[in-house]
Amino acid sequence: xxxxxxxxxxxxxxxxxxxxxxxxxxxxxxxxxxxxxxxxxxxxxxxxxxxxxxxxxxxxxxxxxxxxxxxxxxxxxxxxxxxxxxxxxxxxxxxxxxxxxxxxxxxxxxxxxxxxxxxxxxxxxxxxxxxxxxxxxxxxxxxxxxxxxx
DNA sequence: GACGACTTGTTAT
DNA sequence: ATAACAAGTCGTC
Numbered sequence: 001x002x003x004x005x006x007x008x009x010x011x012x013x014x015x016x017x018x019x020x021x022x023x024x025x026x027x028x029x030x031x032x033x034x035x036x037x038x039x040x041x042x043x044x045x046x047x048x049x050x051x052x053x054x055x056x057x058x059x060x061x062x063x064x065x066x067x068x069x070x071x072x073x074x075x076x077x078x079x080x081x082x083x084x085x086x087x088x089x090x091x092x093x094x095x096x097x098x099x100x101x102x103x104x105x106x107x108x109x110x111x112x113x114x115x116x117x118x119x120x121x122x123x124x125x126x127x128x129x130x131x132x133x134x135x136x137x138x139x140x141x142x143x144x145x146x147x148x149x150x
Numbered sequence: 151g152a153c154g155a156c157t158t159g160t161t162a163t
Numbered sequence: 164a165t166a167a168c169a170a171g172t173c174g175t176c
Contacts, residue, residue: 071160101157125171
């Protein structure tokens with residue numbers, strides 16, 4: 001019951017879905033095999049294409065599977081609430097979940113589904129901060145959403 | 151801007 | 164069980 005498709009953006013954005021939940025989104029140099037079965041997958045592909053086309057899309061409606069600790073789950077859940085085109089700092093996010101910036105950064109690194117869980121909207125107090133798929137991707141995603149301060 | 155101290159959950163020893 | 168680390172931050176020089 002697994003599905004997959006890719007979007008062309010810079011290189012490729014590969015998306016994997018299982019049992020109606022998004023389980024992996026990765027930035028790769030080659031596309032995955034297309035295998036779309038459900039309406040959800042179809043919709044998500046359209047939404048992602050629109051997103052990379054510059055449209056304001058809200059991905060918080062899509063179910064994701066987070067296979068991680070309670071803490072990481074909590075952090076990522078909080079991240080999903082950040083609206084399109086807005087950014088918050090690691091510190092701010094830490095305060096929302098009652099933790100510290102350092103721990104939050106470490107949790108974000110474990111996000112299996114970038115874009116769907118918009119961890120690129122979490123930035124350092126003075127600068128961009130890190131990104132598991134490379135800071136350049138983070139910069140481009142923010143630019144796409146109309147954030148030019150980085 | 152560089153450097154150390156502080157932080158807190160995860161990971162390695 | 165304990166030490167080392169990380170997508171951070173703050174004060175000080």
